[in-house]
Amino acid sequence: MSVVTIERKVLEKNDALAEKNRELFHQSSIFVLNMVSSPGSGKTSILERTLEFLNGKLKIAVIEGDVQTDFDAQRVAKFGVPVVQIVTHGGCHLDASLVQDALRSLDLNGIQLLIIENVGNLVCPSNYDLGEHMKVVVASTTEGDDKPLKYPAMFRNASILLVNKIDLVPYVNCSLSALKGNALCMNPALTIFETSCTTKQGIAEWCNWLEKQTADLQKKNQ
Amino acid sequence: MHELSIAQSIVEMVQQHVPPSDWDRVVAVRLKVGVLSGVVSDSLEFSFQAITSDTSFRRARLEIESIPFRIQCNACQTTTVSESGFAVCSQCGSVETKILSGSELHVSEIELEEPEEKKP
Numbered sequence: 001m002s003v004v005t006i007e008r009k010v011l012e013k014n015d016a017l018a019e020k021n022r023e024l025f026h027q028s029s030i031f032v033l034n035m036v037s038s039p040g041s042g043k044t045s046i047l048e049r050t051l052e053f054l055n056g057k058l059k060i061a062v063i064e065g066d067v068q069t070d071f072d073a074q075r076v077a078k079f080g081v082p083v084v085q086i087v088t089h090g091g092c093h094l095d096a097s098l099v100q101d102a103l104r105s106l107d108l109n110g111i112q113l114l115i116i117e118n119v120g121n122l123v124c125p126s127n128y129d130l131g132e133h134m135k136v137v138v139a140s141t142t143e144g145d146d147k148p149l150k151y152p153a154m155f156r157n158a159s160i161l162l163v164n165k166i167d168l169v170p171y172v173n174c175s176l177s178a179l180k181g182n183a184l185c186m187n188p189a190l191t192i193f194e195t196s197c198t199t200k201q202g203i204a205e206w207c208n209w210l211e212k213q214t215a216d217l218q219k220k221n222q
Numbered sequence: 223m224h225e226l227s228i229a230q231s232i233v234e235m236v237q238q239h240v241p242p243s244d245w246d247r248v249v250a251v252r253l254k255v256g257v258l259s260g261v262v263s264d265s266l267e268f269s270f271q272a273i274t275s276d277t278s279f280r281r282a283r284l285e286i287e288s289i290p291f292r293i294q295c296n297a298c299q300t301t302t303v304s305e306s307g308f309a310v311c312s313q314c315g316s317v318e319t320k321i322l323s324g325s326e327l328h329v330s331e332i333e334l335e336e337p338e339e340k341k342p
Contacts, residue, residue: 001249004332006239010231010253011327092224124224126260127327152307153260153325185308188317 014128017096021131024103025114029221031214032114034094034130036154037138038147039120042164044072045197046138046206047117051079053207054113058214063102063116065094072117082106093124096131113214122151133217134159141165142172145179148186155186160193162206167196225262228327229269233279235329245278250333256289256326258307263288291324 009015025032035043044064051060062083064072073085084102086094099116108114116132118125126135137158139147142165148155155161161183169176176194183190193209195202236251251270255261263286270284290303295311296318302311309319 001336002334004239004334006235006329006332008235008329009327010228010235010329013231013234091227095227123260127224127228149307153258156258156309156321156325184317185310188309188319 011127011129014096017100018129018131021096021099021103024108025131025133026221028108028111029218030108030111030114031210031217032116032130032132032134033160033210034116034118034125034132034135035138036118036122036125036135036158037120037140038122038143041120041138041140041143042195042197043117043120043138044075046162046164046195046203047076047115048079049195049197049200049203050115050207050210051076051081053203054211055079057211058112059110060113060115061106061108061111063094063099063106063114065098065117065119067091067119082111088119092119092121093128094118094130095128099130112218113210122147122154126153126157133213136160136162138162138164139179139183141168141174141176141179143174144172145174145176145182148179148183152186155183155190158187159189159191161190163192163194165196165198166194166201167199225265226269226273228261229266229273232270232284232329233273236279236282236332240332240334242278244334246281247334247337248279248282248332249335250283250285250331251329252285252287252331252333254287254289254326254328254330256324257291258324259327261327287330289323289326292322293319294322295319 037043060081062076064085067088070085073083076083084106086098086102135158193202193206267284292303294301295316297316298314300313310317
């Protein structure tokens with residue numbers, strides 16, 4: 001028997017490509033978010049409310065990831081922002097190479113904020129760095145308050161938690177304090193916003209924070 | 223089912239580190255998989271076998287070492303293994319903890335049998 005010792009990260013190829021994406025974002029001073037969640041938590045609706053609120057304040061581009069259809073890209077395009085749809089044809093996550101391909105068909109000139117909406121899945125996307133500055137995990141109240149305990153990796157790797165559909169709290173079996181407490185047990189460093197895309201509650205706080213992060217990054221890069 | 227694409231990455235890594243003439247000598251690929259890596263070991267083994275069954279790597283097996291979620295408390299300095307996945311110190315309850323391990327997804331070793339051991 002002979003043994004070859006390598007000690008390499010399995011996803012090192014993805015990580016290297018993610019680093020290239022990150023370099024490109026840095027050169028262009030673009031703040032980049034990777035939005036992740038289970039299907040139906042409201043990622044695209046949050047995106048719509050965000051584009052609406054930040055219209056005229058920030059130049060935003062969007063990359064949409066879905067298993068099938070370009071429905072989400074069509075929804076986003078109505079806001080007049082550059083958008084590229086990645087269809088994974090069954091793939092359960094975006095990876096750095098798919099994002100690199102999408103970036104080729106996106107005019108990044110003047111863009112300050114890029115939001116990548118990942119495939120709806122609370123497991124697989126957590127392993128794949130896309131080159132983003134932060135992962136934003138969306139957990140909606142209709143999913144219950146135990147999601148952070150069931151999907152720890154996603155909540156651990158995220159920097160931001162958006163608790164969405166808070167207007168539905170009176171009607172569903174979900175305690176906001178338990179949901180936030182569970183998330184903070186998994187990741188004490190999480191910044192949390194509570195949002196509703198129906199009543200628009202919390203959208204301004206989230207967007208103001210986003211605007212400030214984008215401005216801070218551009219100041220830093222000057 | 224991202225285990226399939228992870229299995230594919232493992233095969234590519236073995237191909238990079240072992241010359242093609244020795245691919246059919248690979249009998250084991252040792253991995254370190256953290257409990258919080260989001261990877262299901264059984265699915266990964268299944269996927270690896272599925273994509274290698276008709277290739278030179280058909281005799282290769284994955285040997286997976288599970289790496290516990292270990293945290294160190296910044297307040298009391300205790301190092302503990304967190305079974306729950308909570309980043310909370312079980313000694314003093316502090317949430318100011320440093321993560322020491324648990325998110326690994328590494329190929330550590332590739333084992334090859336010697337040419338003379340090779341079955342005809």
